[in-house]
Amino acid sequence: MKSITLLIFMAGLTAATLSACKSTGGASAGIFQAENLAADGAMGATHAFNVYKAQMFPATTPAEQFRILSFQTNLYAADVKLGATLAVTETLREQVATNSTSTNQTALLLTLTALEDQSSNIIGLVRLFLNQTNAP
Amino acid sequence: MTQLTPEQIAAIKLQIDGAATIAEQITGTVAPQYVPLIILGQIVADAIPGAVADIQNMIAGNAPSDADVQALWTKIGALGNPESI
Numbered sequence: 001m002k003s004i005t006l007l008i009f010m011a012g013l014t015a016a017t018l019s020a021c022k023s024t025g026g027a028s029a030g031i032f033q034a035e036n037l038a039a040d041g042a043m044g045a046t047h048a049f050n051v052y053k054a055q056m057f058p059a060t061t062p063a064e065q066f067r068i069l070s071f072q073t074n075l076y077a078a079d080v081k082l083g084a085t086l087a088v089t090e091t092l093r094e095q096v097a098t099n100s101t102s103t104n105q106t107a108l109l110l111t112l113t114a115l116e117d118q119s120s121n122i123i124g125l126v127r128l129f130l131n132q133t134n135a136p
Numbered sequence: 137m138t139q140l141t142p143e144q145i146a147a148i149k150l151q152i153d154g155a156a157t158i159a160e161q162i163t164g165t166v167a168p169q170y171v172p173l174i175i176l177g178q179i180v181a182d183a184i185p186g187a188v189a190d191i192q193n194m195i196a197g198n199a200p201s202d203a204d205v206q207a208l209w210t211k212i213g214a215l216g217n218p219e220s221i
Binding site: 042075 | 199200204205208209211212213214215216218219221
């Protein structure tokens with residue numbers, strides 16, 4: 001339910017930022033904040049996992065340790081992909097600021113959508129992982 | 137006092153809702169019975185300031201400064217090295 005709420009929020013944020021973008025005729029501070037929010041959300045979730053792993057890993061069973069390391073591989077790969085998408089989005093935002101052609105705006109919209117999906121998925125993945133944790 | 141447009145007010149409301157949701161998401165990720173409370177506190181304390189800063193920036197409505205952009209690129213770099221987060 002919380003993941004759904006976040007997805008709804010992110011969709012709303014995109015609508016608001018795109019609306020603001022149209023009203024100002026260029027890349028807006030709202031899009032920049034959406035990028036920050038996506039980064040902060042994913043980094044918060046990753047930080048939660050890192051803290052959990054650092055504190056709990058030594059005390060868990062070998063099976064749990066294997067599960068933690070397997071999840072870590074997937075999580076870190078998702079983080080790297082999000083970082084790459086963020087880099088593309090930020091580059092496009094700067095380009096739209098100087099050249100707001102429809103092609104650039106469409107590309108920016110597409111990367112924003114991908115950004116939301118990736119950030120929400122990372123948060124959801126960490127939440128799912130920790131909810132399934134059965135460490136003592 | 138700065139007059140906000142309806143679009144800005146709507147965006148701020150979404151930001152506040154989003155920050156609360158993210159904070160809930162992050163704290164909700166950890167089953168309290170399994171993790172010492174101090175770890176939970178550390179996670180929340182680290183996560184909330186970022187969300188608050190996002191809201192403050194949204195309220196200010198200013199175009200991102202060079203420092204803001206640099207900070208975002210620092211975050212992008214950190215995501216490329218997630219074990220450091």
